[in-house]
Amino acid sequence: MSAHGRLVRRLVLGSVLMFGFGFALVPLYDVFCEVTGLNGKITNTGPVAISAMDTSRQIKVRLIAVHNEGMPWDFGPMDGVIRAHPGEMKQTAFMATNPTGRRMVAQAIPSVAPAEAAQYLHKVNCFCFEQQALMAGESVEMPLLFVIDKKLPEHIRSLTLSYTLFDISPEVSSVVSAEKEQRL
Amino acid sequence: MSTLDTTLHADAHEHHGPAKGMGRWLFTTNHKDIGSMYLWFSLLMFFVGGCMALMIRAELFQPGLQLIEPGFFNQMTTMHGLIMVFGAVMPAFVGLANWMVPMMIGAPDMALPRMNNWSFWILPFAFAMLISTLFMEGGAPNFGWTFYAPLSTTYAPPSVTYFIFAIHMMGISSIMGAINIIATILNMRAPGMTMMKLPLFCWTWLITALLLIAVMPVLAGVVTMMLMDIHFGTSFFDAGGGGDPVLFQHVFWFFGHPEVYIMILPAFGIISQIIPTFARKRLFGYASMVYATASIAVLSFLVWAHHMFTVGIPLAGELFFMYATMLIAVPTGVKVFNWVATMFRGSMTFETPMLFALAFVVLFTIGGFSGLMLAIAPVDFQYHDTYFVVAHFHYVLVPGAIFSIMAGVYYWLPKWTGHMLDERMGKLHFWLSFIGVNITFFPMHFIGLAGMPRRIPDYALQFADFNMVASIGAFLFGLSQLIFLWNVIACVRGGRKAEARAWEGAEGLEWEIPSPAPYHTFATPPQLPESLR
Numbered sequence: 001m002s003a004h005g006r007l008v009r010r011l012v013l014g015s016v017l018m019f020g021f022g023f024a025l026v027p028l029y030d031v032f033c034e035v036t037g038l039n040g041k042i043t044n045t046g047p048v049a050i051s052a053m054d055t056s057r058q059i060k061v062r063l064i065a066v067h068n069e070g071m072p073w074d075f076g077p078m079d080g081v082i083r084a085h086p087g088e089m090k091q092t093a094f095m096a097t098n099p100t101g102r103r104m105v106a107q108a109i110p111s112v113a114p115a116e117a118a119q120y121l122h123k124v125n126c127f128c129f130e131q132q133a134l135m136a137g138e139s140v141e142m143p144l145l146f147v148i149d150k151k152l153p154e155h156i157r158s159l160t161l162s163y164t165l166f167d168i169s170p171e172v173s174s175v176v177s178a179e180k181e182q183r184l
Numbered sequence: 185m186s187t188l189d190t191t192l193h194a195d196a197h198e199h200h201g202p203a204k205g206m207g208r209w210l211f212t213t214n215h216k217d218i219g220s221m222y223l224w225f226s227l228l229m230f231f232v233g234g235c236m237a238l239m240i241r242a243e244l245f246q247p248g249l250q251l252i253e254p255g256f257f258n259q260m261t262t263m264h265g266l267i268m269v270f271g272a273v274m275p276a277f278v279g280l281a282n283w284m285v286p287m288m289i290g291a292p293d294m295a296l297p298r299m300n301n302w303s304f305w306i307l308p309f310a311f312a313m314l315i316s317t318l319f320m321e322g323g324a325p326n327f328g329w330t331f332y333a334p335l336s337t338t339y340a341p342p343s344v345t346y347f348i349f350a351i352h353m354m355g356i357s358s359i360m361g362a363i364n365i366i367a368t369i370l371n372m373r374a375p376g377m378t379m380m381k382l383p384l385f386c387w388t389w390l391i392t393a394l395l396l397i398a399v400m401p402v403l404a405g406v407v408t409m410m411l412m413d414i415h416f417g418t419s420f421f422d423a424g425g426g427g428d429p430v431l432f433q434h435v436f437w438f439f440g441h442p443e444v445y446i447m448i449l450p451a452f453g454i455i456s457q458i459i460p461t462f463a464r465k466r467l468f469g470y471a472s473m474v475y476a477t478a479s480i481a482v483l484s485f486l487v488w489a490h491h492m493f494t495v496g497i498p499l500a501g502e503l504f505f506m507y508a509t510m511l512i513a514v515p516t517g518v519k520v521f522n523w524v525a526t527m528f529r530g531s532m533t534f535e536t537p538m539l540f541a542l543a544f545v546v547l548f549t550i551g552g553f554s555g556l557m558l559a560i561a562p563v564d565f566q567y568h569d570t571y572f573v574v575a576h577f578h579y580v581l582v583p584g585a586i587f588s589i590m591a592g593v594y595y596w597l598p599k600w601t602g603h604m605l606d607e608r609m610g611k612l613h614f615w616l617s618f619i620g621v622n623i624t625f626f627p628m629h630f631i632g633l634a635g636m637p638r639r640i641p642d643y644a645l646q647f648a649d650f651n652m653v654a655s656i657g658a659f660l661f662g663l664s665q666l667i668f669l670w671n672v673i674a675c676v677r678g679g680r681k682a683e684a685r686a687w688e689g690a691e692g693l694e695w696e697i698p699s700p701a702p703y704h705t706f707a708t709p710p711q712l713p714e715s716l717r
Contacts, residue, residue: 003371004295011363015401022405025435026420029428068424109423115498166424 045123053087054150060158061148065094068166072100073134075165078141086150093141094127094163098134105133108142108163117159120149128163201703210305213297214703215282218304220600222279223593225307227669229271230586232315234662236264241624241658243641244651257641258326259318265329266347269447270354271311273581276589277450278303278361281389284596285365287694287701288383290374290710295367303360310353317343328639330440333421333432337413344414348407355400362393362400374693374709380474381716383692384467387474388453391481395442395449398485403439406432430495437488445484448580449477451548451588452519455541457692458595459523462538463530464689469522476515483512493564502561509559513552520549535687536610540591543583543618551579554629569639572632578625582661587617590668597672598686602700603679609671616664623657691715 061084063077074097084090098104108128112118127142134140146161202208202217212218239260243251252260282300286293294300317324322341325331336344369382369390382390409420409432419425421432452473460467467473489497489505497505523545532538554576558567567573590613598604627650632638636647643651682699696713697705 004367007367007370008296008363011366011397015359015363015397017401018398019401019405022402022435022438023409025402025405025438026409026431029431029434107424109426115496164423168424 045126045129048122048124048147051087053085055085057154057157058083058085059148059152059156061090061146062158062160063092063094064160064162066162066164068164071106071165071167073098073104073106073165073167075163084148086148086152089124089145089147091143091145093143095139095141096132096134096165097139098136101136102169103133103135104167104169105131107131107166107168109166111162111164113160113162114156117152117156120152120156121159121161122147122149131168211301213293213301215286215294215297215300216600216701216703218294218300219279219282219284221304222275222282222307225304226272226274226276226279226589227672229267229275229311231665231669233264233267233272234665236260236267238658238662240264241655244643245655246652247643247645247648249642252641254641255323255326258328258639259324261639262325262328262331263314263318266314266325267311268581269329269443270351271307271314273447273585273589274358275307277389277392277447277585278358278365280385280450280454280589280592280596281361281365283600284694285368285386285389286372287599287697287705288386288692289369289372289377290693290706290712291368291372292704292706294364295372296364299360300364303357303364306353306357306360310350310357313346313353314350317341317346320346330436331410332436333410333413333429337410337421340414345411348411351407352404355404358396358400362396365389365393366397374706374712376712376717380471381712383453384456384470384473385450385453388449388456388477391477392446392449395446395481395484399439399442399446402435403443406435406439409435430492433492433495434488437491438485440491441488442481442484444577444580445480447585448548449480451544451585452477454588454592454595455523455544456519458537458541458591459526459545460691461595461687461689462535462541463527463532465526465530466691467522468525468528469518472518473522476518479515480512483508483515487512490559490561490564493561494568506559506561510556513556516552520545520552533688536605536607536614537591537595537687539611539614539618540587540594543614544587544591547583547587547621548580551576551581551584554579566635567632569637570632571628571636571638574638575625575628575632578628582625583618583621587621590617593672595687596694597675598682599694599699599701601676601679602682603675603677604682604686605671605675606679609667609674613664613667613671616667617661620657620661620664624654624661625657627651627654627657 061082063080063082065076067073067075074095076095078093078095082090082092094108096106110123110126110128112121124145124147126144126146132140132142202214203211209217209221212221239252240257243249243257282294285291320341320343322343324343325336325341325347327335327340327344331347369386373382409418412418413420413422413427419427421427421429423429456467456473487505487509489501490509493502493505534542554572558564558573558576594605594610631643631647631650631654634647636643684698685695686699687695691713693706693710693713693716694701696710
């Protein structure tokens, strides 16, 4: 029976490891996207050293705002299209208004198309780095500061930066109420 | 089940036979009892899932909405898929393995008999829970058997939690079954039976079991992530919280693609047992069959994204997954070639098991070819989520997996019951099934190419004729399965007495013992017969 015991132990260990591997796929997927720049996720963020811009070409950056299902906010870009030289710092903003009668919290999730361009879009500052809370009827101008890397491949002449706005008030309020309960 | 009581008499030489009453079935550790229970359970699930399929086809008989609500239609497509995959096909293969693997390798029983009992008895509870969701508020799961997030998380009915727990239980049952089969095959072979003398059914099951151990835990992982997203505030698949719904599809299909081979490799094994018997020739290319099975299993881990060509994979990825998928046609082609070469210049006879095996070879190959068409990434954008996909996977699963199971049941029934099958009824079942299956699924190729989307209860008028034909075929196929039920029960009850070697050309250890197989076999390891030495 010890032959069975050894084999079964190995097989059980194997299935436990594969269960873990299923969860390991989550960070692996993010790392893979980061390394390859696939999936249109932007990973270059924060301050950047500005050097001379490349005036020989101009990139058309289209800005798009998308509402996730059931998101009632008015949300849109101040400029629909921005023309930027690679290496040039550009500032724009998105406008958001909460037309409802209650306080809401939103999170914007960015995406870049074509995905190949994502790794060359450097965001110095973005409203998507944090959650946006708006009181009933309140409006806000949400800034966006970005630089396109000079290493952007020649064949990319335009790119689209899209933001999808998610309503995360239920999640946030449940955390808040849980915190309140703890304090009580 | 009580009908089997009368058939599994203990041999006079054995020290004890089966226990009396219900206790026999609840507490049994006998591989034959457990195999029978698996097979009866899977037959029950086959009829339950089949009724759901007929409800779908009845609604699609004519355009417009006439019989059922669209929401209920979605529940039917979801439950039909889940029940057929996890309740009918997989338990049937485990049942066949339970019955046949110990008898084929000369072992007295499975390696871990008590765990065997447990892995079966989890299943009725898992499926009772899954089916009970039909009666819950909000209805049963309605997000398709692939349960893509966020349909299955943010927008799911409350019963999704029961679904998740049922999947967990099925997974545990499958993993235990797989461990048992691996331990049996690796540790309990009769002296002299080397790995390369193993019957092909055992080889394919060994590889299937390894696949199960590799991917069922990943399925458990992905439903656990869903559970956490739904109830514990995580955001694995919720883009608003920093997760990614596409991640779900990657993890799911990392399980899902090997899963489709889990449902077909044992079928390859069964067919590789049956064709040599009725062609009265040794299997052509035994070693290449083993290597082909192993390479299909390895490749199955490298092709998952061909299910998601349209989610926005970069060109390099599309090309890699397209070519890797097409590569699978090579080992599969080797198998089909070997089956045909086995029959070449054999002295063939066409008893019911052989008819099902031949239909398998032809119709599975058609399903394989439509799979190759789907593998071509640029055209997949047109085929994706249409009835062409439905036609493809039903061709590989119904006349593929299901026909192989029926072939296997008809082939080994004389060994299990001690009676020969009524050939006339068997042939009637075969021809009605063969015609029914093709009338049902062949038109789906055309309406799929013309653009009819899957999982929708209504359709544009130009699809009406083919849908009506498919629905008529479905009812023909469904009703003719009652003949199968009749055949099995009749064969259990009586019939011409079967010899130990029930089929003239049959080779292997299972045919060396009397029919019906005594309750305990190979208490002492057997001498290998001439053909295996």
